[in-house]
Amino acid sequence: MxxxxxxxxxxxxxxxxxxxxxxxxxxxxxxxxxxxxxxxxxxxxxxxxxxxxxxxGFSIDEIRSLIALASEPGRDCGEAMAIASRHLAAVEERLGQLAALRDELAAMSRNCDRQRIADCRVIQAIARQAA
Amino acid sequence: MxxxxxxxxxxxxxxxxxxxxxxxxxxxxxxxxxxxxxxxxxxxxxxxxxxxxxxxGFSIDEIRSLIALASEPGRDCGEAMAIASRHLAAVEERLGQLAALRDELAAMSRNCDRQRIADCRVIQAIARQAA
DNA sequence: CCTTGCTTCTATAGTGACTGGAGATTGTAC
DNA sequence: GTACAATCTCCAGTCACTATAGAAGCAAGG
The missing domain is CATH 1.10.1660.10 (Multidrug-efflux Transporter Regulator; Chain: A; Domain 2)
Known part of the structure; x- marks a missing residue:
């Protein structure tokens, strides 16, 4: 091939x-x-x-580790589990952040009623938001 | 300053x-x-x-456009709305993908009961999953 | 005046995970 | 023989920063 x-x-x-x-x-x-x-x-x-x-969503380095682990069939798989768990936790955190982001964006869009830029809620929201 | x-x-x-x-x-x-x-x-x-x-989550290019729009206060803000809406849609799509990912990862971790690598569900799941 | 130590300067390279292009060969079908 | 696809190597580009090196500026204390 x-x-x-x-x-x-x-x-x-x-x-x-x-x-x-x-x-x-x-x-x-x-x-x-x-x-x-x-x-x-x-x-x-x-x-x-x-x-x-x-x-x-595993990183290249994580995959490298998983490949190395997979090549030692006799070993305990705790380390593979640890990589997967850490990654799951990261995904869950990112999910939370993204959901918060979506809510903010949705609120921005909802509030804007397509007037002039000077009154645009979207622009105002980005300009004024506290970090 | x-x-x-x-x-x-x-x-x-x-x-x-x-x-x-x-x-x-x-x-x-x-x-x-x-x-x-x-x-x-x-x-x-x-x-x-x-x-x-x-x-x-706006890209640098989107922010560049938003800045340009913000500098023309008399204009209609439809374009700013469009940028925000497109971005919101992208965020929502990503959220869906990420949630699916989390479910897969959670299932992987749940199924694995910490045995030998040869039987590790995590490794097997990555090896065998259909794209 | 001199040193110490912080801030700032420019220029360049590195990150992660690819993607794309140039320009040269090789292999195949007609 | 020739057209065209597939492959090769090498290198640069993407995104949004981040980090480093080495030089210069600046304020305060001795």
């Missing part, structure tokens, strides 16, 4: 695959005589792991 | 103030004979506008 097929199989851009290889998230693949990268099933699995991790 | 005082007055790092000037969000200030920046009340107001806008 060449890079284009891996790209299609994992819905990942070719440039991103090369980038992941560069930063060590993917192993350096075997090359053809002319230098093209060739991949096998385990590369698809690995890349899917990375993509799913990213989709769940 | 020098840059340090503006920094304290707006809870903005000195380097960030210089950065905002560089990209044209703040006017180039008058300098003292020795080259130090000096600011007045309107600079505090402008920077607060920028900071509040950022805190509400």
């Amino acid at each position: 060449q890079i284009g097929e891996l790209s299609r199989a994992t819905a990942t851009k070719v440039t991103t695959i090369r980038f992941y290889e560069e930063i060590g998230l993917l192993d350096r693949p075997v090359r053809t005589a002319s230098g093209r990268r060739t991949y096998a099933l385990r590369d698809v699995e690995r890349l899917n792991f990375v993509r799913n991790g990213r989709r769940l | 020098q840059i340090g005082e503006l920094s304290r007055a707006t809870a903005t790092k000195v380097t960030t103030i210089r950065f905002y000037e560089e990209i044209g969000l703040l006017d180039r200030p008058v300098r003292t004979a020795s080259g130090r920046r000096t600011y007045a009340l309107r600079d505090v107001e402008r920077l607060n506008f920028v900071r509040n806008g950022r805190r509400l």
Whole structure:
């Protein structure tokens, strides 16, 4: 399998695959005589792991750790749990912030009745809000 | 007022103030004979506008537009409303995504009962999830 | 006058996670 | 033979800052 097929199989851009290889998230693949990268099933699995991790919002460094953990099947999985829990807590905090933001934005939009800029509630809200 | 005082007055790092000037969000200030920046009340107001806008999640470009609009008090504020509404919609979409993410992460953590990595639900969930 | 120590200056590079483009090869189908 | 797609490497750009180095300015105390 060449890079284009891996790209299609994992819905990942070719440039991103090369980038992941560069930063060590993917192993350096075997090359053809002319230098093209060739991949096998385990590369698809690995890349899917990375993509799913990213989709769940884990950082590259967290994914690196999770990959390292996954390669030691005998170990206790407490560390993997810790990474996931920390991330969940971060997501929950961000959710709270974002909900507060939405309320503020919604209030701004509601109050404005499309008059002149001089009276615009949106502009006023941004200008006057206490941090 | 020098840059340090503006920094304290707006809870903005000195380097960030210089950065905002560089990209044209703040006017180039008058300098003292020795080259130090000096600011007045309107600079505090402008920077607060920028900071509040950022805190509400507007991009630098959106804030640039809002500043331009705010400087034409006679205009209809429909355009400002449009920027705010688009942003609100984006925030709401992100909120939905993030909530879905939280649910997935919570389910992962719940299912894992701290055994060996080989059986770890967290690792398995990341490995097997369909995009 | 001199030193100490803080503030400010410019210029440059780094962050995270990619994305895009230039310019050169290679592989394939007609 | 030639057109075209796929791939290669290398490097720059994105966003919104943040940090560092090294130089200069400025006020207060000795």
